[in-house]
Amino acid sequence: MRALRHAAQDAKEAEVRFRLVAENSADVLFQTDVEGLCTWVSPSVRLVLGWEVEDLLGGNPLDLVHPDDARLVRFHLPILSDSTPNSLEIRFATVGEGYRWMSAISRELHGRSGELVGCLYALRDVEEQVQRREQLAYRASHDALTGLVDRTEAMEALAEALERAKLKHTWVGLLYVDIDHFKAVNDTYGHLEGDRLLIRVAQLLKDTLRETDVVARIGGDEFIAVLPSMREPDIAVVRAEALLATVSQPGDPDFPQASLSIGVAVGDGSHDADQLLAMADAALYRAKTGGRNRLSQS
Numbered sequence: 001m002r003a004l005r006h007a008a009q010d011a012k013e014a015e016v017r018f019r020l021v022a023e024n025s026a027d028v029l030f031q032t033d034v035e036g037l038c039t040w041v042s043p044s045v046r047l048v049l050g051w052e053v054e055d056l057l058g059g060n061p062l063d064l065v066h067p068d069d070a071r072l073v074r075f076h077l078p079i080l081s082d083s084t085p086n087s088l089e090i091r092f093a094t095v096g097e098g099y100r101w102m103s104a105i106s107r108e109l110h111g112r113s114g115e116l117v118g119c120l121y122a123l124r125d126v127e128e129q130v131q132r133r134e135q136l137a138y139r140a141s142h143d144a145l146t147g148l149v150d151r152t153e154a155m156e157a158l159a160e161a162l163e164r165a166k167l168k169h170t171w172v173g174l175l176y177v178d179i180d181h182f183k184a185v186n187d188t189y190g191h192l193e194g195d196r197l198l199i200r201v202a203q204l205l206k207d208t209l210r211e212t213d214v215v216a217r218i219g220g221d222e223f224i225a226v227l228p229s230m231r232e233p234d235i236a237v238v239r240a241e242a243l244l245a246t247v248s249q250p251g252d253p254d255f256p257q258a259s260l261s262i263g264v265a266v267g268d269g270s271h272d273a274d275q276l277l278a279m280a281d282a283a284l285y286r287a288k289t290g291g292r293n294r295l296s297q298s
Contacts, residue, residue: 029121073088089130173226
């Protein structure tokens, strides 16, 4: 009997210590019963996520997970709930219909006889770390001057588009774009004006093409545009003609006027990405040697 009393006292003291630490922790802690309903939540939930404790008691904490992350949580829940703590980065709802990135760790809770009595979730705010990672990833895959994706990203998009075209019997267009006499612009107006021209052309490419088209800067004054899921192969030429017409329109009188040479290639999945790029490059060469300010099709 004395041993049981000591064990009960030890358990009570352990719970008091746990609650003392938990209630003064910056992490958000949820305790749930076997049905997954919240029986206790640390006061830090108000500071981190904006919720009042009373609003969450009796509900399922997993209902706060972003819909896009819910499938990930369902898949990992058996792993998260085994005897070894595991973590998962997911978005949790905040008051005001926003979401915040949290690192979630969970552990099963067992009674004296080893039966499952609930689960403990610990959430740590990792919003700033995630944002920093995303910024670094963006900078690594995008051109700093124009904001366009780089060659690697564009070629991956082209390869994926060609695979889809093969399966769905559609077409993929590739435009290889070069600014005519760009070196002369730099020499005459200076590199700052040359940069302004690159930015302008990049914006015109994005504005003229579809949102689903992928535009990349792959060199000094060279761009490519991937046009996926075309119903007809002639659509690529139509879009290239629209680009030529748009760029040739008069703009700022103090701004150097530009023209483009464009190489057009079209694929149905029978060529790979590198082959289609070579075809567009050859067409671009013909456009430039043919007098510039024009397009040529492979």
